[in-house]
Amino acid sequence: MSVTDKILALLGAFSQEERALTLTELSQRTGLSLPTVHRRAAELVAWGALERGRDRRYTVGLRLWEVAALAPRGHGIRDVALPFLQGLYDVTKQQHIHLSVRDHMDVVILERLSAPNAPQAVSRAGGRFGTFATGAGLVLLAHAPSEVREEYLSKPLVPYTEETVTDPGRLRSMLAAVRRNGYSNSDRMMATDVHCVGAPIYGPDGTVEAAVSICFRAGTQSVHALAPSVRTAARRITQALRAEPEKATTRPDAKRLVQ
Known part of the structure; x- marks a missing residue:
């Protein structure tokens, strides 16, 4: 060694x-x-x-x-995204807002905003998950290179709840729906009382660089009502990432941008 x-x-x-x-x-x-x-x-x-x-x-x-603060895939994305994450939280009042990236076969949480009365979350800023069952994870897997998806789907998938999708064929259909609809829908796949919706954030080269997601108590909100806000926040972060650095630091009020 x-x-x-x-x-x-x-x-x-x-x-x-x-x-x-x-x-x-x-x-x-x-x-x-x-x-x-x-x-x-x-x-x-x-x-x-x-x-x-x-x-x-x-x-x-x-x-x-x-x-670590110098890592462009870490604090670089986080610094640009944070105002829009805060805006998404202010508008939706959801329990957890996540900003995540993919590191090969893992999902890494860059930032988490949580409501004071939110239940204890297993996720944390800097946390790493070897699963794509979350709202952000489904987005990142859906837009990962095909060889990454096939490597993930070729292994036995761990069921976290009775709703966790572990059948490769069904999961492929879900991932295709994520790419087609522009958002993910993880309904109690990671925890029996948690529902998550995620959307892709694109980098300057047009590839998906990160994902923004919201998590809430299952059965309390409509996915169709929340998905537009999540997608709008992701689109605004994408625009900021593509902008010149000095312009990305002088954004309008983020709360209005996700309404």
């Missing part, structure tokens, strides 16, 4: 559930010897990628957040 592999293994050992780890835990999670972990962790602390607390546990350092 190269030095780079060891460094990446250490950083990859942290998760949403385990945000602080001891040297021993890092060794166990990575399979690296304790002396190696001690040496590499010290280097990461010196650079700022890790921080060491008074309890001698290590956490991800602020320097990594600074570097």
Whole structure:
């Protein structure tokens, strides 16, 4: 294993559930010897990628957040989209608004806006899902390269609820409908009480770069009533992404744009 592999293994050992780890835990999670972990962790602390607390546990350092903020598929899209996400939230008053991108076979959440009374969500900004059963996920899979779709459909699909579509043929029909209609409809596919609607965001090259979606309690809203607002928000974000950088930062009131 190269030095780079060891460094990446250490950083990859942290998760949403385990945000602080001891040297021993890092060794166990990575399979690296304790002396190696001690040496590499010290280097990461010196650079700022890790921080060491008074309890001698290590956490991800602020320097990594600074570097991650430079990623154009992360904060670049988020910065442009955020006013329109806020506008969509203000207009629809839905429980969760998501901005997501596809990273090969995963869905990565770039931003989430949630109502104060919204139920606890499994998603979070920076979260990663190995499923396309969500509203945003269906959009991203529908517009992914054909080889990505076939790779996903060739594997056994996990049913999260009784409504999760796992039949490849039926899922292909759903994805075709997403491309045809311009929005997705995930009805209780990820959770028994959650309904999501998503729409594609296109980049300057005309390919789908991200997806915006809203999630609400199943049975409380009409998909046909919400889909136009979601599609409008996605279209406005697309226009902003295609605009010149200085113009993309001087947008009109986003709330009006999604009405």
